[in-house]
Amino acid sequence: xxxxxxxxxxxxxxxxxxxxxxxxxxxxxxxxxxxxxxxxxxxxxxxxxxxxxxxxxxxxxxxxxxxxxxxxxxxxxxxxxxxxxxxxxxxxxxxxxxxxxxxxxxxxxxxxxxxxxxxxxxxxxxxxxxxxxxxxxxxxxxxxxxxxxxxxxxxxxxxxxxxxxxxxxxxxxxxxxxxxxxxxxxxxxxxxxxxxxxxxxxxxxxxxxxxxxxxxxxxxxxxxxxxxxxxxxxxxxxxxxxxxxxxxxxxxxxxxxxxxxxxxxxxxxxxxxxxxxxxxxxxxxxxxxxxxxxxxxxxxxxxxxxxxxxxxxxxxxxxxxxxxxxxxxxxxxxxxxxxxxxxxxxxxxxxxxxxxxxxxxxxxxxxxxxxxxxxxxxxxxxxxxxxxxxxxxxxxxxxxxxxxxxxxxxxxxxxxxxxxxxxxxxxxxxxxxxxxxxxxxxxxxxxxxxxxxxxxxxxxxxxxxxxxxxxxxxxxxxxxxxxxxxxxxxxxxxxxxxxxxxxxxxxx
Amino acid sequence: xxxxxxxxxxxxxxxxxxxxxxxxxxxxxxxxxxxxxxxxxxxxxxxxxxxxxxxxxxxxxxxxxxxxxxxxxxxxxxxxxxxxxxxxxxxxxxxxxxxxxxxxxxxxxxxxxxxxxxxxxxxxxxxxxxxxxxxxxxxxxxxxxxxxxxxxxxxxxxxxxxxxxxxxxxxxxxxxxxxxxxxxxxxxxxxxxxxxxxxxxxxxxxxxxxxxxxxxxxxxxxxxxxxxxxxxxxxxxxxxxxxxxxxxxxxxxxxxxxxxxxxxxxxxxxxxxxxxxxxxxxxxxxxxxxxxxxxxxxxxxxxxxxxxxxxxxxxxxxxxxxxxxxxxxxxxxxxxxxxxxxxxxxxxxxxxxxxxxxxxxxxxxxxxxxxxxxx
Numbered sequence: 001x002x003x004x005x006x007x008x009x010x011x012x013x014x015x016x017x018x019x020x021x022x023x024x025x026x027x028x029x030x031x032x033x034x035x036x037x038x039x040x041x042x043x044x045x046x047x048x049x050x051x052x053x054x055x056x057x058x059x060x061x062x063x064x065x066x067x068x069x070x071x072x073x074x075x076x077x078x079x080x081x082x083x084x085x086x087x088x089x090x091x092x093x094x095x096x097x098x099x100x101x102x103x104x105x106x107x108x109x110x111x112x113x114x115x116x117x118x119x120x121x122x123x124x125x126x127x128x129x130x131x132x133x134x135x136x137x138x139x140x141x142x143x144x145x146x147x148x149x150x151x152x153x154x155x156x157x158x159x160x161x162x163x164x165x166x167x168x169x170x171x172x173x174x175x176x177x178x179x180x181x182x183x184x185x186x187x188x189x190x191x192x193x194x195x196x197x198x199x200x201x202x203x204x205x206x207x208x209x210x211x212x213x214x215x216x217x218x219x220x221x222x223x224x225x226x227x228x229x230x231x232x233x234x235x236x237x238x239x240x241x242x243x244x245x246x247x248x249x250x251x252x253x254x255x256x257x258x259x260x261x262x263x264x265x266x267x268x269x270x271x272x273x274x275x276x277x278x279x280x281x282x283x284x285x286x287x288x289x290x291x292x293x294x295x296x297x298x299x300x301x302x303x304x305x306x307x308x309x310x311x312x313x314x315x316x317x318x319x320x321x322x323x324x325x326x327x328x329x330x331x332x333x334x335x336x337x338x339x340x341x342x343x344x345x346x347x348x349x350x351x352x353x354x355x356x357x358x359x360x361x362x363x364x365x366x367x368x369x370x371x372x373x374x375x376x377x378x379x380x381x382x383x384x385x386x387x388x389x390x391x392x393x394x395x396x397x398x399x400x401x402x403x404x405x406x407x408x409x410x411x412x413x414x415x416x417x418x419x420x421x422x423x424x425x426x427x428x429x430x431x432x433x434x435x436x437x438x439x440x441x442x443x444x445x446x447x448x449x450x451x452x453x454x455x456x457x458x459x460x461x462x463x464x465x466x467x468x469x470x471x472x473x474x475x476x477x478x479x480x481x482x483x484x485x486x487x488x489x490x491x492x493x494x495x496x497x498x499x500x501x502x503x504x505x506x507x508x
Numbered sequence: 509x510x511x512x513x514x515x516x517x518x519x520x521x522x523x524x525x526x527x528x529x530x531x532x533x534x535x536x537x538x539x540x541x542x543x544x545x546x547x548x549x550x551x552x553x554x555x556x557x558x559x560x561x562x563x564x565x566x567x568x569x570x571x572x573x574x575x576x577x578x579x580x581x582x583x584x585x586x587x588x589x590x591x592x593x594x595x596x597x598x599x600x601x602x603x604x605x606x607x608x609x610x611x612x613x614x615x616x617x618x619x620x621x622x623x624x625x626x627x628x629x630x631x632x633x634x635x636x637x638x639x640x641x642x643x644x645x646x647x648x649x650x651x652x653x654x655x656x657x658x659x660x661x662x663x664x665x666x667x668x669x670x671x672x673x674x675x676x677x678x679x680x681x682x683x684x685x686x687x688x689x690x691x692x693x694x695x696x697x698x699x700x701x702x703x704x705x706x707x708x709x710x711x712x713x714x715x716x717x718x719x720x721x722x723x724x725x726x727x728x729x730x731x732x733x734x735x736x737x738x739x740x741x742x743x744x745x746x747x748x749x750x751x752x753x754x755x756x757x758x759x760x761x762x763x764x765x766x767x768x769x770x771x772x773x774x775x776x777x778x779x780x781x782x783x784x785x786x787x788x789x790x791x792x793x794x795x796x797x798x799x800x801x802x803x804x805x806x807x808x809x810x811x812x813x814x815x816x817x818x819x820x821x822x823x824x825x826x827x828x829x830x831x832x833x834x835x836x837x838x839x840x841x842x843x844x845x846x847x848x849x850x851x852x853x854x855x856x857x858x859x860x861x862x863x864x865x866x867x868x869x870x871x872x873x874x875x876x877x878x879x880x881x882x883x
């Protein structure tokens with residue numbers, strides 16, 4: 001018997017314009033947690049897609065227990081006991097959690113579905129691993145966190161031996177991440193082999209036994225995690241030393257730019273208000289951060305602010321002008337930029353080219369439109385300028401389809417578009433979600449630069465590190481209300497955590 | 509990202525080559541199946557039969573050819589306009605199955621203006637455009653404000669439109685038959701002018717400026733979709749309604765505008781046929797005209813490209829006309845419909861064949877990465 005559960009030897013996978021994997025080797029020992037580290041676009045997801053049968057490698061071979069296998073489809077991968085939680089979930093939106101978990105391996109009694117056994121097994125797994133889900137809720141109605149727990153249960157339900165987690169912590173709260181880490185250790189202790197794809201160094205250091213690093217499609221090396229530090233890993237990943245701390249000057253707030261009074265937004269999930277009587281100010285030259293656990297009304301607050309959802313009450317004013325009733329376009333032209341939480345849902349038209357996405361917020365301006373016709377030459381020049389300036393990488397430059405770009409570069413394109421408009425107010429929701437340290441460092445610098453240029457910045461983040469590092473003032477949101485205001489220099493992560501969990505609140 | 513790949517692109521990986529090849533494969537397969545059917549029914553005449561279908565107007569002597577070529581072109585016009593209607597909506601993410609009903613409304617509006625109100629031809633065309641747009645906007649409004657599927661509302665509106673127009677046009681029916689009066693007999697000013705164009709086609713009366721006009725409109729649709737700000741907005745709305753809303757486009761208005769334009773195109777196509785006296789409206793017809801549905805086929809056979817649709821529309825009309833001639837060889841008259849409809853139904857496979865061609869060997873599931881989370 002081989003000591004390896006899965007070996008991927010000398011894998012090469014090409015796409016038009018890109019060699020996504022160039023002679024990559026990855027060996028997963030039985031019962032270990034093996035981290036796969038690399039920047040966005042380094043080829044991690046491609047490598048896993050090859051392992052999962054979504055892509056076929058042009059060169060190289062895959063061995064399971066020492067024997068060569070040909071994984072031609074996800075079904076073959078499933079038969080081999082390989083399960084995967086994808087970065088973008090593969091769930092049927094209008095099905096329930098339970099239906100999604102059993103999808104493809106339904107138990108039947110004659111021609112009818114027999115779900116009671118499945119429900120018992122799912123509930124048992126859910127309890128055993130602390131993966132709390134509501135089996136009868138529809139996917140479209142539940143939080144991203146619960147959607148991910150559904151994905152994990154899907155894998156466990158199939159009794160998979162080799163578990164691939166593709167950036168599983170990107171969407172979780174700190175507490176949930178800790179739980180997930182414990183679950184992963186449990187699973188490994190039971191003999192399951194885990195591939196853990198991430199670019200969060202502290203998680204890799206905490207949970208993994210070994211770590212393989214990819215950079216720009218090439219295999220850099222494999223190290224024992226206990227002999228490594230965050231610095232050594234990040235140097236391997238990026239190829240240079242990275243500054244983890246955001247360097248910024250003290251803030252000098254100016255006039256109030258955004259003023260929100262008594263804002264309420266109705267909830268779609270329940271009868272209560274998702275945002276309840278929220279008032280806040282953001283001044284020029286400061287970064288105000290709304291911290292909180294996912295699903296506490298931050299999303300709805302931003303939707304209400306930007307105009308994506310109607311307000312149930314309250315007023316908004318920008319630079320002293322009442323914009324409560326203004327249209328999205330009026331707000332946008334009036335100086336409000338918005339880096340949306342969900343880049344695929346709102347931020348991009350995925351089937352449009354990169355250049356067409358870059359002009360999404362200002363295609364109607366005279367410089368891009370003349371007599372109703374698009375000025376293609378001006379658009380191309382503008383796109384090329386932003387691509388260069390913000391280092392947006394893609395296979396074919398401005399004409400690359402946005403869908404084919406890596407998540408980090410999609411995000412960079414959005415950041416470039418929103419910041420380039422020189423807004424009065426920049427709303428950034430989870431701007432670094434799912435990005436690697438190099439890109440995070442870059443985006444944080446851009447946000448701080450906006451502040452230093454005298455813009456007002458409203459940052460919504462679930463990452464406490466980001467909250468503490470970037471912001472000048474922190475507001476904690478809990479169940480649709482602001483429950484505390486903090487100065488990042490005088491507060492601690494633990495203190496914030498108590499407010500985020502609803503254990504404490506200040507009278508505002 | 510990882511440096512340009514130096515591998516040479518194969519000829520068949522160019523999108524437009526794929527589209528044309530796929531369309532040609534469909535046509536050949538359709539003809540082959542038609543030929544096999546002819547063989548089964550009457551083997552001795554099969555070769556002549558299929559060649560008659562393909563030859564269409566070349567079946568006649570050289571002197572009469574231009575005239576019959578002209579007749580084929582006249583009937584290509586409404587087909588092209590219907591395919592424009594389907595294609596336009598499809599590019600904006602809507603499936604306009606209501607094209608047949610919009611065509612009916614166009615026929616009704618133009619004929620009533622011509623025969624009932626005695627208006628000149630250009631007013632009749634304009635009336636078709638206006639009423640087609642209004643009719644077309646109904647599924648758009650339902651979709652935008654009530655999220656009603658445009659296919660369901662479109663099919664229902666097809667039948668409502670048919671009986672509505674049957675009722676209205678009965679008022680201008682020729683009492684001696686089921687059909688409406690000819691335009692020439694009641695109001696010659698409503699006939700679309702020929703401006704001498706018919707002299708090139710053996711003085712075929714029905715050849716009018718509608719033919720060049722339809723081609724101009726097809727080119728205009730292409731320009732609108734690919735070059736203008738409106739096309740950019742409409743396509744963005746079709747591809748991602750949420751992103752369109754996020755960047756401040758009026759996504760509800762855009763959906764309604766799209767269906768209105770699609771409706772106007774189909775209705776104009778009908779007016780461009782009926783105002784030539786090429787045919788009259790049969791006021792007792794109880795099925796929705798096939799023209800609309802053939803427009804769907806023409807749009808797909810043309811690779812969803814307005815310029816491609818010009819050729820595919822002509823081809824479909826060409827074999828339809830040619831098919832009508834095989835009855836002289838002892839085949840059922842329905843055989844012609846059978847052959848042309850087979851090709852038409854194979855058109856749906858254009859996208860399928862394209863999919864096969866763009867797949868690389870050994871990358872069977874290469875496209876499955878497309879499906880991202882949409883929540």
